[in-house]
Amino acid sequence: MVRRATIGDVAAHAGVSTATVSRVLNGGAVTEATAGRVWAAVSSLDYTPNALTRGIFAGRASTIGVVIRDLSSPFYLDLIRGIDAVAAANSSLVMFANTFRPSDHEIALVRMMDEHRVRGLIVTTGESTDSRLRRMAESGTPCVVVARTVPGPPPGLHSISLNDAAAGRLMAGHLAECGRSSVGVVTSGGRPSQIARTAGLRQALTDLDLPLPEDAVTIAATEKDVDRAVGELLARAHDRGRPLDAVVCTTGRLTVAVHAALTARSVAIPDDIAFLTMDDFPWAAALGISVITQPAYQMGRRASELVVERPSRAVSVLVEPTLVARSSCGENSAGKDRADAFRPEVSS
Amino acid sequence: MVRRATIGDVAAHAGVSTATVSRVLNGGAVTEATAGRVWAAVSSLDYTPNALTRGIFAGRASTIGVVIRDLSSPFYLDLIRGIDAVAAANSSLVMFANTFRPSDHEIALVRMMDEHRVRGLIVTTGESTDSRLRRMAESGTPCVVVARTVPGPPPGLHSISLNDAAAGRLMAGHLAECGRSSVGVVTSGGRPSQIARTAGLRQALTDLDLPLPEDAVTIAATEKDVDRAVGELLARAHDRGRPLDAVVCTTGRLTVAVHAALTARSVAIPDDIAFLTMDDFPWAAALGISVITQPAYQMGRRASELVVERPSRAVSVLVEPTLVARSSCGENSAGKDRADAFRPEVSS
DNA sequence: ATGAAAGCGCTAACAC
């Protein structure tokens, strides 16, 4: 096992001091001649500088931390791609951790990111991590919370989220336009974004004189739970005497499962029931599924930028949802294309 | 901006030496009493140990590096999930970088991972990075190459890949069983795995007396290029007087695009043309698309395990593909379920 | 322009 060359080895090999080597590596004042000798030593020894040791000096690593809840969701996937793109442009690496669902685990992951002295941290965690995020922000590690806002954030603790109520309203509007009047919704539960979407939907529906009964909303925490949820939704509406003519899903994570549950019951989309969900995905076009989309990639970019640019105040970015109408709700409107709904930020 | 507490601060606050603090943190011999005082200091100062500094001691970080070509491909996504799962179980974080397509960029990324002294590195890069991977392995950083094998690997340089030729054969067999005889293939190009799949397919087809003409194989490097490729495939077969009755795609990355190109030409699947592709994905069932699948998640787990367990020899894992027959090739066989084809490793 | 030396936050011998 070959020992790695250190800066000392390079110095010895080039016949200079470590200080000089450091200078040529980081661009200090050195003669052409010495620089040449040093570079020669570097390559002949295959010297690769140690980023860890460098980081201890800077006080922090050059890495951007990301703690995400569920990699397989289309939204998070695009988010990461955005984050990674900006990181790459700043020659930062992304340090990633998947929290997997409910997971109290997320506290430990955020802690690990902190221990690794990430340059900044981007998370989609729940409130349980807020105290640590605050402290990190206060001690100079910019943090950005996605899909949620933190009350009274200290400088350096940013947030970037979708106008969830507007997303709900968009859903209501589209469904109404398509002549649907009895909608059922499956949502993934208690996260603020989920609640706001459902509330926005209900409000808009009510304004349209299309009230959404309590029991027309069901919670499915996981994909496995979706089939039951959809079954109940259908049954309740039937019992109520107003069979469903639309099902909306408030999270992209459950789209496949809801669609499958519907299909398994041989409901025809959109003839029997309209289907509308969150977050665009590669196969949506092929399946004709209409969606409300959020600019995930741009959100990821923005999050990374906040980390890199370190604005001194707490920044709160709110992005707007867009409807991508395809055929799953009945009318096959020309379909505004997956427009980029990213808007300039709003400082808090 | 609050300065972070160091081990020295904790020591001072608790009235002990830094060595003692280090001991209670890492489990050395200490009195209940001192330990108590130290922990009290730790929490009252919100002390969070610096993983960077720790790493400089261990000689390396506790992070697992991953350089992936394309996050959005279903295969890579599952691979990462597998990697992350094992990393989490070993309280390692995953350091991630997306290489994006063609990218010579990958050399720089692997280098960065090396600079960060990752505990081990998992890559899907091309041969351009081999020399560095060899050096890393030789100096004690286990590396695992996915979807490719490195000739004459030094100890510590592992590989894990699919039996690509078998995948091609599986495709040929299924297509033949479904009564198809004129197949066209779209492949993403020159990577060894792509070549082996196509070769396996061609060989098996030939053995079945169903030769695959040169011009029935077309290369599409990116999704944008797929439509052209499919068009050419169809046209050439037509000109040849043997219109296609099957299209196979040798990479999961292009599945959506190939499917879209076919649909755009209003070919009916499977009535006009059978469609068979690589890598299972969440929507495949809904669309009835038959696939040849590889155990991506397990491969990710295995890769991580190789990093964690550091076997002293070079290990080469070969996994077998499985056919998941749905309806896109005509017959709707019961469909063996997405079986786990993971097999015990084979040492090289 | 370059070297000597101090020190970043932490661990690991080695004394006591």
Add this chain to the structure above:
DNA sequence: GTGTTAGCGCTTTCAT
């Protein structure tokens, strides 16, 4: 059990 001391690999004064 606990403190002292010497580093780990690197950057950064401060001299020269």
